[in-house]
Amino acid sequence: MDIRVLTLGDSAFTIEFPKLKGAIGARSVRALRGCIEQEVDEGRLPGVFDIISASRSLTVCLDPDIANFNHVVEHVSALAQEPLNKEDGHKELWVLPVCYEGELAPDLAEVAQRSGLSVEEVINVHSSAIYDIFLIGFLPGFAFMGEIDARLQFPRRASPRVRVPAGSVGIANEQTAVYPWESPGGWHLIARCPVPFFDSSWAQPSLLSPGGAVKFRPITTEEYGDLAADLAAERIAPQSFLTMEGEG
Known part of the structure; x- marks a missing residue:
């Protein structure tokens, strides 16, 4: 999965799927968000306090006093490059x-x-x-x-x-x-x-x-x-x- 990482200072970064658009892009973002939320819930991404979804990108906001910025970027980037479960159904x-x-x-x-x-x-x-x-x-x-x-x-x-x-x-x-x-x-x-x-x-x-x-x-x-x-x-x-x- 091709991704692009855009840093936003020391407290946020964006993961973008540059080659995806429309429903496929949105479903990829949704799947990645679910993976990140699970990691946060299970304590593997301390300091992440907000996730902002767009049509083909996702921004992760974190507390730099708690989170290791480079670790979070590497962890989320690795999740984004794994096969994502882009569900066909709707919530x-x-x-x-x-x-x-x-x-x-x-x-x-x-x-x-x-x-x-x-x-x-x-x-x-x-x-x-x-x-x-x-x-x-x-x-x-x-x-x-x-x-x-x-x-x-x-x-x-x-x-x-x-x-x-x-x-x-x-x-x-x-x-x-x-x-x-x-x-x-x-x-x-x-x-x-x-x-x-x-x-x-x-x-x-x-x-x-x-x-x-x-x-x-x-x-x-x-x-x-x-x-x-x-x-x-x-x-x-x-x-x-x-x-x-x-x-x-």
């Missing part, structure tokens, strides 16, 4: 309702035109896949997911929007995501989801987490309004859209 599967209609999908027609597909075909292609959750970043609760069908892979918009509504489902390059907050953004918006994705009062503030997976379920505008009202009134819990839980 969690979320089936999320999204509406691909009207003003909730402002870029859908353009995506269809550029892809050579009909609007209905774009919806079918996007909603039929199960997407790996690679990492949470950019905004609290913003889950980068993939990989999307090659026919829907386009670069980000040339002119980003200043305001993207919360819940907007976007696509860009090989990934798809849902904006958890209103924010600027340059992804192509093809649907909207009424489910909130982050709340600091939850036991796990981010609804989604790396290692899980998402499938989108098309709904009508009317269903979107009903679900949004039920979620706002707490008649439905966001966590109820988790359909499968286990180690996969």
